Amino acid sequence: MEDTQTVEGTQPLRNDLRIGVYVCHCGKNIGGTVRCAEVAEYARNLPGVILSQDSLYTCSEPGQDQIKSDIRQHKLNRVVVASCTPRLHEPTFRAACQSAGLNPYLLEMANIREHCSWVHLHNKDAATEKAKELVAMAVSRAANLSPQLELTVPVIRKALVIGGGVAGIQAALDMADAGYKVYLVERSGSIGGRMAQIDKTFPTMDCSICILAPKMSEVGRHPNIELLTLSEVAEVSGHIGNFKVRVKKRARYVTNECTACGDCIEACPQLSPDEFEAGLCIRRAIYIPFPQAVPSKFMIDMDHCLNNQGIVACDRCYQACEHKCIDFADSDRMLDLEVGAIVVATGVDVYDPTPLTELGYGKFPNVITTLEFERLINAGGPSGGELIRPSDRRRPQKVAFLQCIGSRSKRSNPYCSNVCCMNTIKDALLIKEHWPETEIYVFYIDIRAFGKGFEDLFMRARREGVVFIRGVPGEIIEDIRTDDLTLLGENTLLGRHYKYQMDMVILSVGIRPRAGAEALQRMLNLSADTDGFYMEAHPKLRPVDTTTGGVFLAGAAEGPKDIKDSVTQASAAASRVNILMSRGQVSIPAITAKIDPDKCTACGLCARVCPYHAIEGGKDLGYFRVIEAACQGCGACVPECRFGAIDQTHFKEEQLTSQIDRALERDPQNKILAFACNWCSYAGADFAGVSRIQYPPSVRIIRTMCSGRVSPRWIEKAFLKEAAAVLVSGCHPADCHYNNANRQTAARVERFWKKMERLGMNKDRLRLAWVSAAEGAQFAKVIKEMDGLVKGLSLEEIRRDAELLRQSLEKKSKES
Amino acid sequence: MTTLRLWQHFNREDLYECYQCARCTGSCPAMEVAPAIGPRETILRCLNVGHQQVAEDERLWLCCTCHVCEDRCPQQIPIGDLLVALRNSAARRGNIPGRLGMAIELLAKTGRSMIVHQLDEMRAHHGLEPLQPVAADEIREILRKTGLKEVIEF
Ligand SMILES: Cc1cc2nc3c(=O)[nH]c(=O)nc-3n(C[C@H](O)[C@H](O)[C@H](O)COP(=O)(O)OP(=O)(O)OC[C@H]3O[C@@H](n4cnc5c(N)ncnc54)[C@H](O)[C@@H]3O)c2cc1C
Ligand code: SF4
Ligand code: SF4
Numbered sequence: 001m002e003d004t005q006t007v008e009g010t011q012p013l014r015n016d017l018r019i020g021v022y023v024c025h026c027g028k029n030i031g032g033t034v035r036c037a038e039v040a041e042y043a044r045n046l047p048g049v050i051l052s053q054d055s056l057y058t059c060s061e062p063g064q065d066q067i068k069s070d071i072r073q074h075k076l077n078r079v080v081v082a083s084c085t086p087r088l089h090e091p092t093f094r095a096a097c098q099s100a101g102l103n104p105y106l107l108e109m110a111n112i113r114e115h116c117s118w119v120h121l122h123n124k125d126a127a128t129e130k131a132k133e134l135v136a137m138a139v140s141r142a143a144n145l146s147p148q149l150e151l152t153v154p155v156i157r158k159a160l161v162i163g164g165g166v167a168g169i170q171a172a173l174d175m176a177d178a179g180y181k182v183y184l185v186e187r188s189g190s191i192g193g194r195m196a197q198i199d200k201t202f203p204t205m206d207c208s209i210c211i212l213a214p215k216m217s218e219v220g221r222h223p224n225i226e227l228l229t230l231s232e233v234a235e236v237s238g239h240i241g242n243f244k245v246r247v248k249k250r251a252r253y254v255t256n257e258c259t260a261c262g263d264c265i266e267a268c269p270q271l272s273p274d275e276f277e278a279g280l281c282i283r284r285a286i287y288i289p290f291p292q293a294v295p296s297k298f299m300i301d302m303d304h305c306l307n308n309q310g311i312v313a314c315d316r317c318y319q320a321c322e323h324k325c326i327d328f329a330d331s332d333r334m335l336d337l338e339v340g341a342i343v344v345a346t347g348v349d350v351y352d353p354t355p356l357t358e359l360g361y362g363k364f365p366n367v368i369t370t371l372e373f374e375r376l377i378n379a380g381g382p383s384g385g386e387l388i389r390p391s392d393r394r395r396p397q398k399v400a401f402l403q404c405i406g407s408r409s410k411r412s413n414p415y416c417s418n419v420c421c422m423n424t425i426k427d428a429l430l431i432k433e434h435w436p437e438t439e440i441y442v443f444y445i446d447i448r449a450f451g452k453g454f455e456d457l458f459m460r461a462r463r464e465g466v467v468f469i470r471g472v473p474g475e476i477i478e479d480i481r482t483d484d485l486t487l488l489g490e491n492t493l494l495g496r497h498y499k500y501q502m503d504m505v506i507l508s509v510g511i512r513p514r515a516g517a518e519a520l521q522r523m524l525n526l527s528a529d530t531d532g533f534y535m536e537a538h539p540k541l542r543p544v545d546t547t548t549g550g551v552f553l554a555g556a557a558e559g560p561k562d563i564k565d566s567v568t569q570a571s572a573a574a575s576r577v578n579i580l581m582s583r584g585q586v587s588i589p590a591i592t593a594k595i596d597p598d599k600c601t602a603c604g605l606c607a608r609v610c611p612y613h614a615i616e617g618g619k620d621l622g623y624f625r626v627i628e629a630a631c632q633g634c635g636a637c638v639p640e641c642r643f644g645a646i647d648q649t650h651f652k653e654e655q656l657t658s659q660i661d662r663a664l665e666r667d668p669q670n671k672i673l674a675f676a677c678n679w680c681s682y683a684g685a686d687f688a689g690v691s692r693i694q695y696p697p698s699v700r701i702i703r704t705m706c707s708g709r710v711s712p713r714w715i716e717k718a719f720l721k722e723a724a725a726v727l728v729s730g731c732h733p734a735d736c737h738y739n740n741a742n743r744q745t746a747a748r749v750e751r752f753w754k755k756m757e758r759l760g761m762n763k764d765r766l767r768l769a770w771v772s773a774a775e776g777a778q779f780a781k782v783i784k785e786m787d788g789l790v791k792g793l794s795l796e797e798i799r800r801d802a803e804l805l806r807q808s809l810e811k812k813s814k815e816s
Numbered sequence: 817m818t819t820l821r822l823w824q825h826f827n828r829e830d831l832y833e834c835y836q837c838a839r840c841t842g843s844c845p846a847m848e849v850a851p852a853i854g855p856r857e858t859i860l861r862c863l864n865v866g867h868q869q870v871a872e873d874e875r876l877w878l879c880c881t882c883h884v885c886e887d888r889c890p891q892q893i894p895i896g897d898l899l900v901a902l903r904n905s906a907a908r909r910g911n912i913p914g915r916l917g918m919a920i921e922l923l924a925k926t927g928r929s930m931i932v933h934q935l936d937e938m939r940a941h942h943g944l945e946p947l948q949p950v951a952a953d954e955i956r957e958i959l960r961k962t963g964l965k966e967v968i969e970f
C-alpha cells in the first residue's frame with residue numbers, strides 16, 4: 001500500500017524512462033536454444049533501457065535480489081523480465097518490484113521460454129531473433145505502463161463444497177474444523193459417494209463403509225456444516241471472496257422427523273432398480289439409499305411413486321408411518337447462498353462396457369463389472385456377501401478379471417483409470433480369503449502397482465495363487481445351456497492362443513468424468529483437459545487451484561485417483577480455502593475498464609456487450625460509467641466504443657498498439673501476429689511449449705485477458721503494416737472465462753472478414769481459432785497451417801491488400 | 817521388379833501405438849484354426865526385428881482379411897491395411913505361397929481360381945446344368961487395372 005502511494009505521487013514522465021531488462025537462461029531451458037547474452041546486449045540499445053543483463057535463473061533469490069537492488073540503486077522505474085510465461089512467475093517478479101518500492105504494475109514479462117525456446121528447439125538463430133523481438137515488444141509495452149492501485153474486497157467467510165464423496169466430506173470437515181461455515185451440496189440422497197459403495201479398500205483391505213461412516217456422521221452433526229442433499233448448483237455469479245450461488249434443492253417428500261424406522265418400505269407397492277446396489281436388486285419408491293446414509297432419512301423417488309402421474313392416489317406410506325412425516329406437498333426449492341470460496345468434488349462415473357459387444361456385458365448374465373462385484377461381495381449387498389453368479393445363483397469356481405476395460409483405448413477413454421489394477425488385485429484377494437479353492441485368472445496388459453503398499457498386495461495375490469495372464473481376451477462366447485463363458489485370446493508371453501472356460505467374468509471397468517460435468521464447468525468457468533476432467537491451474541505447483549480465483553478442486557473430479565489421493569487433495573483444497581478465509585480479504589487485479597465522460601456520447605453500445613452488466617448510465621446522465629466492483633476486466637467493451645471513450649486499465653490501447661508496432665517493425669510480410677487470451681489460447685500456447693511441440697518461429701503473440709478485448713482496429717493496423725497474417729484466438733465458445741464475452745470476438749472477426757471480402761482482400765489471412773488451455777497441439781497446428789499460408793503469399797498480394805484497406809479507410813474518414 | 821516402399825502405404829507411427837494387449841489375436845478367427853502369425857506378433861516383429869523379415873514369413877498369408885482385429889483394437893490401428901501392405905511387399909519380391917500364385921494364374925487365364933471340369937461332372941451327376949462360361953478377358957482386364965501385374969506376373 002505504502003509503496004504504491006509513493007509511486008503514484010511520483011508518476012514518471014515518459015522522457016525519464018529508466019527500464020531494466022533481465023534475460024533469463026532458465027538453465028538450459030532457454031539458454032540452450034536462445035543466445036541470452038546476445039538478447040540482453042540487443043535490449044541495452046532499446047529506447048528507455050538503461051540497464052540490461054542476462055542471468056542463469058532470474059527467479060532465484062540472487063536473481064530477484066539483483067532486480068531489487070537495481071531498482072533502488074539505478075532508480076529503475078520499469079522492469080522487464082524475459083523468461084518463462086507470466087502465468088507462472090509474474091506474481092514472483094511483481095512481489096520483487098513491490099518490495100523494492102516499485103509499483104508491481106510497472107513490471108512486464110517477455111515469454112521467451114514457452115513461446116520461444118521450447119517450441120523452436122532446433123532453430124537457434126530464429127529463436128534468438130524472435131526472443132529479441134519479444135523483448136522489444138515487452139520494453140515498449142513497459143514504457144507505456146502506469147502504476148495501479150488494487151482494490152481489496154472482503155472475503156465472505158463461508159465456503160461451498162459441491163459433491164459429498166470422500167473428497168467433499170474431507171474438505172468440508174477441514175474447513176468446518178477451522179471455524180468456517182460450510183455448505184455441502186450433494187446431488188443424491190446421501191453423502192458417501194463411490195467409497196460408500198465399495199466393500200474393502202486397497203491397499204490395506206479396510207472395510208470401506210466402516211472407515212467412512214464415522215466421517216459421514218461427523219458431517220451430519222457438525223455445527224459449522226449445513227448439508228444440502230438432493231441438491232445441485234443451478235447458478236453461480238460473482239468472484240473470489242464473494243460468490244452468489246443459487247442451489248436447487250429437490251423435494252424429499254419426507255420431513256426431518258423421519259427416524260428411518262423403515263415401516264413405510266413394506267407398504268409401498270412401487271419398485272425400481274436400486275442405484276446404490278449398482279442395479280443388482282430393486283428398492284421401493286420410498287427408500288433410504290443405504291443403511292448408513294447421512295442424512296439418515298427416507299425419501300420418495302417421485303419418478304416411481306404412484307402419485308407422480310396424478311392418475312392413482314396412493315397414501316400407503318403415509319398410513320404406515322407412525323410419525324406422519326410423509327409430506328406429498330413438499331416441493332423443489334431454490335436457495336441463495338453467499339460464499340467466499342468453492343471446492344468442486346463431484347467425483348467420477350464408472351465406465352459402462354455395453355458398447356464393447358464382444359464382451360457380452362448386458363447380454364451374458366455372468367459378465368459383470370467390478371462395481372457390481374463390490375456390491376455382490378458386500379455383506380450389506382443383495383446377496384448378503386455371498387459370491388454368486390447372476391444366472392443361477394451358484395458360487396463360481398473359476399473367475400476371470402479383465403483389465404483396462406474402457407480405459408487406455410481410443411474406443412472409449414484413452415487414459416489409464418489408475419485404480420482398476422489395484423482394485424482387481426484387492427477383489428481377487430477377497431475371493432481367495434472367503435473361498436480359497438476358487439480359481440482366479442487376471443487377464444491384463446500391464447499391472448500398475450505404483451503406490452505405497454501396492455506391490456506388496458500384488459505379490460500377496462500371486463502367492464495366493466491368482467493366475468496373471470498377459471493378454472486380454474478379444475472375445476467372450478457364452479454356452480447357452482450352462483451360461484458358462486469361453487474366453488478367446490492370446491497369452492502374449494507364451495505367444496500362444498488360449499481358450500479358457502470360466503464360470504464368471506468380472507470386467508475391471510475404468511472411471512470417467514461425471515455425466516453433466518460440463519454444466520458445472522461452464523458455471524464456474526473451469527477448464528477441462530482433453531479427457532474431460534477439470535483442469536488444475538498448474539499440474540505441479542497449483543494442483544488444487546483452478547484458473548478461476550476462489551474455486552478449488554478435490555478428488556477424482558480432477559483426474560482418476562484412489563481414496564488416499566482424493567483425501568490428500570481434499571485437505572489441500574480446504575487449506576487453500578482456509579488461507580483465503582483467515583486472510584479475510586483479497587485484492588482484485590487493477591484491470592477494469594474506465595469510461596472518459598468527456599468523450600462518451602451516451603450511445604450505450606458498450607453497456608450492451610458487457611457480459612456482467614457492469615456499465616450503467618444513459619442519456620439522462622449524459623454518459624455511461626463502469627461499476628468498478630462489478631467489472632471483471634475482460635475488455636470486451638473497449639473495441640465497441642466508436643469515440644475512443646473507454647479504455648482498460650493495464651491493457652490500454654497504446655500499451656497494446658505499441659506491441660503491435662514493435663512486432664511488425666521488421667519483416668512483417670513473413671509474420672503472423674497472434675492475439676491470445678490469458679485463460680485459454682495463451683495458456684494453450686504455453687502448453688505447446690511445455691509439451692515441446694515444435695512450430696514455425698514466424699508468430700508473435702500478444703496477450704489480452706479476453707479475446708473480446710481484441711479490437712478490429714488492431715487487425716486493421718496489422719494489415720496496414722503488411723503483416724502476412726493475423727490470428728485472433730480465445731476460449732472455445734461456451735468456455736469463455738468472461739461469461740461468453742468471446743461472442744463479441746466471433747462477431748467482430750466475422751464483420752472483418754466481410755469487409756475483407758468486400759474490398760477484395762484475401763480473407764484467409766485473418767484467422768479465428770478456439771484453443772483451450774489443454775490444446776497445445778491444436779495451437780501448434782493452427783500456427784503451422786498459417787505459416788503454410790504465409791509462405792504461399794506474395795509481397796505484391798500483401799501490399800495490394802494493404803493498399804485496398806488504406807483507400808477504404810481514407811474514403812471513410814473523408815466521408816465523416 | 818521394384819520393391820514396395822511399405823511405409824508409403826502404411827503410416828509407420830500407427831504401429832508405435834500398439835501396446836500388445838492381444839485383443840486382436842483374441843478375436844482373430846484365423847488364429848483359432850491355423851498357425852497364423854496374428855496381428856499382435858506381426859506388429860511386434862515389424863517394430864523389433866524389421867518388416868523385411870516379417871514379409872518373408874509364410875504365416876502372413878493365413879490371415880483371412882476379415883478385419884475383426886481392426887474393429888477390436890483399442891488403439892484403432894488399421895491392422896488390415898498393414899497386413900495387405902506387407903503381403904504386397906512380399907509378393908513383389910516373389911514371396912507368395914505357390915498355391916496362391918497358381919490360383920491367380922488360373923484366374924487370369926480361365927476367369928476362375930480353380931479347375932472346374934471335375935465340378936461339371938459332379939453337377940451332371942446331380943442333374944445340374946454345366947457352369948456358365950465366364951468372361952475371362954474381362955476378368956483379366958480387371959486384374960490388370962487393379963495393378964496386380966505390378967506385384968506378380970500372370
Ligand atoms: C469399482 C471401484 C472400486 C474402487 N476401489 C477402491 C479401493 O479399493 N481403494 C481406493 O483407494 N479407491 C478405490 N476406488 C476409487 C475411489 O472410489 C475414488 O478414489 C473415490 O471415490 C473418489 O472420491 P470423490 O469424493 O472424489 O468422488 P465420488 O466418490 O465419486 O463422490 C462424488 C460425489 O459427488 C456427487 N456429485 C456429483 N456431481 C454432483 C453435482 N453436480 N452436484 C452435487 N453433487 C454431485 C456424487 O453424487 C457423489 O456423492 C474405486 C473405484 C471404483 C469405481
Ligand atoms: S405414495 Fe408413492 S412412495 Fe408412498 S407407498 Fe405409494 S407409491 Fe410408494
Ligand atoms: S489401472 Fe490398470 S486396469 Fe486400470 S486402466 Fe490402468 S492399467 Fe488398465
Ligand code: SF4
Pocket residue numbers: 592593609610611612613614615626630631632633634635636637638648
Ligand atoms: S465489458 Fe468487460 S471490461 Fe467492460 S465493463 Fe464489462 S466486464 Fe468490465
Ligand code: SF4
Pocket residue numbers: 833834835836837838839840841855856859885888889890891892893895
Ligand atoms: S489390438 Fe491393437 S493394440 Fe492390441 S495388440 Fe492388437 S494391434 Fe496392438
